[in-house]
Amino acid sequence: xxxxxxxxxxxxxxxxxxxxxxxxxxxxxxxxxxxxxxxxxxxxxxxxxxxxxxxxxxxxxxxxxxxxxxxxxxxxxxxxxxxxxxxxxxxxxxxxxxxxxxxxxxxxxxxxxxxxxxxxxxxxxxxxxxxxxxxxxxxxxxxxxxxxxxxxxxxxxxxxxxxxxxxxxxxxxxxxxxxxxxxxxxxxxxxxxxxxxxxxxxxxxxxxxxxxxxxxxxxxxxxxxxxxxxxxxxxxxxxxxxxxxxxxxxxxxxxxxxxxxxxxxxxxxxxxxxxxxxxxxxxxxxxxxxxxxxxxxxxxxxxxxxxxxxxxxxxxxxxxxxxxxxxxxxxxxxxxxxxxxxxxxxxxxxxxxxxxxxxxxxxxxxxxxxxxxxxxxxxxxxxxxxxxxxxxxxxxxxxxxxxxxxxxx
Amino acid sequence: xxxxxxxxxxxxxxxxxxxxxxxxxxxxxxxxxxxxxxxxxxxxxxxxxxxxxxxxxxxxxxxxxxxxxxxxxxxxxxxxxxxxxxxxxxxxxxxxxxxxxxxxxxxxxxxxxxxxxxxxxxxxxxxxxxxxxxxxxxxxxxxxxxxxxxxxxxxxxxxxxxxxxxxxxxxxxxxxxxxxxxxxxxxxxxxxxxxxxxxxxxxxxxxxxxxxxxxxxxxxxxxxxxxxxxxxxxxxxxxxxxxxxxxxxxxxxxxxxxxxxxxxxxxxxxxxxxxxxxxxxxxxxxxxxxxxxxxxxxxxxxxxxxxxxxxxxxxxxxxxxxxxxxxxxxxxxxxxxxxxxxxxxxxxxxxxxxxxxxxxxxxxxxxxxxxxxxxxxxxxxxxxxxxxxxxxxxxxxxxxxxxxxxxxx
Numbered sequence: 001x002x003x004x005x006x007x008x009x010x011x012x013x014x015x016x017x018x019x020x021x022x023x024x025x026x027x028x029x030x031x032x033x034x035x036x037x038x039x040x041x042x043x044x045x046x047x048x049x050x051x052x053x054x055x056x057x058x059x060x061x062x063x064x065x066x067x068x069x070x071x072x073x074x075x076x077x078x079x080x081x082x083x084x085x086x087x088x089x090x091x092x093x094x095x096x097x098x099x100x101x102x103x104x105x106x107x108x109x110x111x112x113x114x115x116x117x118x119x120x121x122x123x124x125x126x127x128x129x130x131x132x133x134x135x136x137x138x139x140x141x142x143x144x145x146x147x148x149x150x151x152x153x154x155x156x157x158x159x160x161x162x163x164x165x166x167x168x169x170x171x172x173x174x175x176x177x178x179x180x181x182x183x184x185x186x187x188x189x190x191x192x193x194x195x196x197x198x199x200x201x202x203x204x205x206x207x208x209x210x211x212x213x214x215x216x217x218x219x220x221x222x223x224x225x226x227x228x229x230x231x232x233x234x235x236x237x238x239x240x241x242x243x244x245x246x247x248x249x250x251x252x253x254x255x256x257x258x259x260x261x262x263x264x265x266x267x268x269x270x271x272x273x274x275x276x277x278x279x280x281x282x283x284x285x286x287x288x289x290x291x292x293x294x295x296x297x298x299x300x301x302x303x304x305x306x307x308x309x310x311x312x313x314x315x316x317x318x319x320x321x322x323x324x325x326x327x328x329x330x331x332x333x334x335x336x337x338x339x340x341x342x343x344x345x346x347x348x349x350x351x352x353x354x355x356x357x358x359x360x361x362x363x364x365x366x367x368x369x370x371x372x373x374x375x376x377x378x379x380x381x382x383x384x385x386x387x388x389x390x391x392x393x394x395x396x397x398x399x400x401x402x403x404x405x406x407x408x409x
Numbered sequence: 410x411x412x413x414x415x416x417x418x419x420x421x422x423x424x425x426x427x428x429x430x431x432x433x434x435x436x437x438x439x440x441x442x443x444x445x446x447x448x449x450x451x452x453x454x455x456x457x458x459x460x461x462x463x464x465x466x467x468x469x470x471x472x473x474x475x476x477x478x479x480x481x482x483x484x485x486x487x488x489x490x491x492x493x494x495x496x497x498x499x500x501x502x503x504x505x506x507x508x509x510x511x512x513x514x515x516x517x518x519x520x521x522x523x524x525x526x527x528x529x530x531x532x533x534x535x536x537x538x539x540x541x542x543x544x545x546x547x548x549x550x551x552x553x554x555x556x557x558x559x560x561x562x563x564x565x566x567x568x569x570x571x572x573x574x575x576x577x578x579x580x581x582x583x584x585x586x587x588x589x590x591x592x593x594x595x596x597x598x599x600x601x602x603x604x605x606x607x608x609x610x611x612x613x614x615x616x617x618x619x620x621x622x623x624x625x626x627x628x629x630x631x632x633x634x635x636x637x638x639x640x641x642x643x644x645x646x647x648x649x650x651x652x653x654x655x656x657x658x659x660x661x662x663x664x665x666x667x668x669x670x671x672x673x674x675x676x677x678x679x680x681x682x683x684x685x686x687x688x689x690x691x692x693x694x695x696x697x698x699x700x701x702x703x704x705x706x707x708x709x710x711x712x713x714x715x716x717x718x719x720x721x722x723x724x725x726x727x728x729x730x731x732x733x734x735x736x737x738x739x740x741x742x743x744x745x746x747x748x749x750x751x752x753x754x755x756x757x758x759x760x761x762x763x764x765x766x767x768x769x770x771x772x773x774x775x776x777x778x779x780x781x782x783x784x785x786x787x788x789x790x791x792x793x794x795x796x797x798x799x800x801x802x803x804x805x806x807x808x809x810x811x812x813x814x815x816x817x818x
Contacts, residue, residue, distance in 0.1 A: 010455060012454055013453075013454035013456075016454065041419070047419050047422075162776070162777055169777065170776075225657070225658050237744070239745075246650065246745070248634070248745055248746020248747065249634050249746050250746055250777065251746070252743075252777045253746040254744065254746075255743040255746075255777070256743065256744055257776075258743055259743065260736060260739075261672075263670075263736070270774075270776055271773060272774050328740075330669075331737075331740050331741075332744055334664040334665065335646070335662065335663065335664065335665055335668075335741055335745075336648075336655070336657055337656070337658050337659055337660070337661040337664075338657065338658055339658040364680060365667065365679075365681050367571070367661075367666075367667050367679055368571055
């Protein structure tokens with residue numbers, strides 16, 4: 001059948017295919033790096049003529065740049081290298097956590113280009129005030145981005161707790177319940193920067209976004225699936241499966257902090273007893289080690305220092321927390337069979353002491369027998385596991401997935 | 410750009426696209442029912458000419474049938490209805506469980522066409538003998554299929570325990586460890602039916618296949634994700650997310666039977682203590698109710714009868730098992746945020762008594778608050794949740810996903 005010369009695809013199908021192919025070409029350059037038109041054609045399985053046409057559209061819309069011309073500029077410019085644009089369309093991420101707000105702007109390649117962090121206690125302040133403050137910080141970061149000729153097309157909020165449809169259902173560590181976070185943030189942003197009113201605002205759980213950042217930038221390329229734990233005042237979790245976040249039916253997947261480690265254990269603010277957070281949350285760790293439980297990151301650094309010095313109480317604290325972690329994780333591992341578990345947040349620096357106890361429990365309780373100590377399946381996260389960067393990179397991933405939606409392309 | 414009349418796609422891309430389009434057309438008829446060529450074109454977004462060409466190929470290869478011609482048979486036969494072929498390519502599923510072997514043959518539409526079940530104790534018998542017996546039963550079912558002009562192109566084995574790469578890593582309730590199930594089955598089948606030596610043999614965990622059958626045939630269309638529990642001598646589990654089975658990195662996902670319900674509970678054969686199976690497995694239920702724990706399905710029927718009669722010991726047994734189930738499920742629900750939990754196997758008939766206690770624990774322990782009693786999220790499985798049918802239907806799903814791989818099409 002001479003399919004190349006008959007109208008195989010209907011008009012609606014053709015428009016959809018062209019849209020899809022623009023994303024295919026852009027994604028091939030983002031994922032596999034700079035390339036000539038011919039190399040892109042080979043990557044995506046389209047003809048050189050078709051790729052050239054798509055590339056012209058992507059260049060005109062400012063998604064791609066050309067560099068390193070190696071030939072005389074003849075028709076088709078075969079030797080020109082195509083790269084993701086370093087200016088123009090960008091993404092912004094805003095992490096609002098218990099003791100800081102951090103804003104990150106990334107370009108189309110996902111590179112971190114602007115970072116603005118303000119340390120402040122957000123606990124107890126009215127949610128509207130915290131979100132207003134976050135919007136102010138964001139406008140300053142957007143101004144910095146503008147000076148680099150970057151134009152964010154969206155802002156994604158990274159929020160602790162249960163986040164769904166633009167709202168925080170509950171974030172106990174911030175003291176939030178039923179907060180219309182996106183709406184409040186957007187309102188302030190529109191008042192402060194009326195020219196930014198078209199900016200799309202979205203939101204997502206912070207552990208989910210930290211896990212995505214870890215996936216995209218943390219050298220976890222060898223993993224097709226992992227469970228990410230974010231040790232903070234609460235214990236957040238996220239599941240990455242087949243390179244995608246598993247969000248759950250309502251966006252609430254990953255809540256591992258209230259797995260019951262011991263049904264006869266201490267009462268938890270969730271109404272249950274013996275939850276993981278009561279053994280391995282930041283406050284529980286500091287309290288058990290005899291450090292002020294509100295000491296935050298410096299307190300965790302102190303705990304790590306004491307453990308490194310061989311302090312018996314610090315070591316026992318981390319052994320016990322590791323055992324609780326291992327027990328909670330074994331249920332999750334039996335259920336999900338992930339390639340690995342990645343420990344982030346405060347756990348990142350505590351893995352040398354938490355890790356062996358957790359691995360012992362995993363070796364004992366995972367029925368497949370694949371989680372013996374030394375299997376390398378329990379890992380510390382890299383520094384890339386950052387929710388603000390994950391949020392910003394998520395915005396530009398959406399652009400690459402459908403560039404037509406973001407430009408008259 | 411006049412994309413319809415220029416060669417948009419390279420040769421390799423065109424072959425891939427044609428292959429993809431054949432599947433698209435076949436899938437549209439399987440999923441949405443009989444249709445004319447014009448209706449199929451509208452469903453898939455290809456031109457009528459392209460669909461007609463693809464349909465001719467699928468008719469010639471025997472994947473589709475024509476029926477109900479409504480016009481005079483002119484070129485293109487616009488009024489002809491296309492349906493999935495009721496003869497020809499088919500799939501076979503073979504469930505090997507503790508006390509029976511069941512073989513099912515389905516046609517391309519997934520309809521159950523042959524069923525052969527033999528009740529026999531497979532526990533303790535050498536695995537090679539059980540697999541040889543299963544192959545003998547399969548040849549008889551294949552003969553029945555042949556009489557209906559059905560030609561299975563693959564056999565999928567549904568096996569309890571940890572199944573991966575054609576092997577059963579462990580199936581404690583059968584007493585199997587490291588059994589090369591596919592190879593042993595295939596060897597006997599080839600000896601018994603040399604003309605069947607091209608038959609593809611594959612294998613999968615039985616709870617996974619029962620969950621798929623429930624998804625495809627059980628009226629669970631309103632659910633995009635669910636956790637399926639298969640109550641047998643062990644407690645198997647499976648996760649369906651976005652209409653797909655979540656298999657895990659090694660095919661071992663869904664193992665919920667050894668979630669620790671009480672770390673101080675009774676010892677389990679897995680090496681841990683207080684596992685879910687010790688409270689809610691079939692033997693544990695029968696023992697607690699004072700029924701012979703080896704009584705199998707008739708014992709479960711007796712337990713249900715006693716509960717319906719208001720027998721206090723039976724009711725207490727099911728309340729306690731329900732509480733243990735609810736506790737184990739709450740951790741899984743917090744982690745996965747599924748639309749629903751479906752209780753299959755022996756639980757199907759026990760839900761009226763197990764369910765309320767399990768729902769009570771879910772209401773108390775699921776942090777999203779979405780699992781209150783009466784939420785309808787805890788369901789009994791339908792009768793469709795059958796591993797042999799899921800296995801057979803999986804074979805024909807593979808055919809529909811890539812018909813070219815199964816015919817000179």
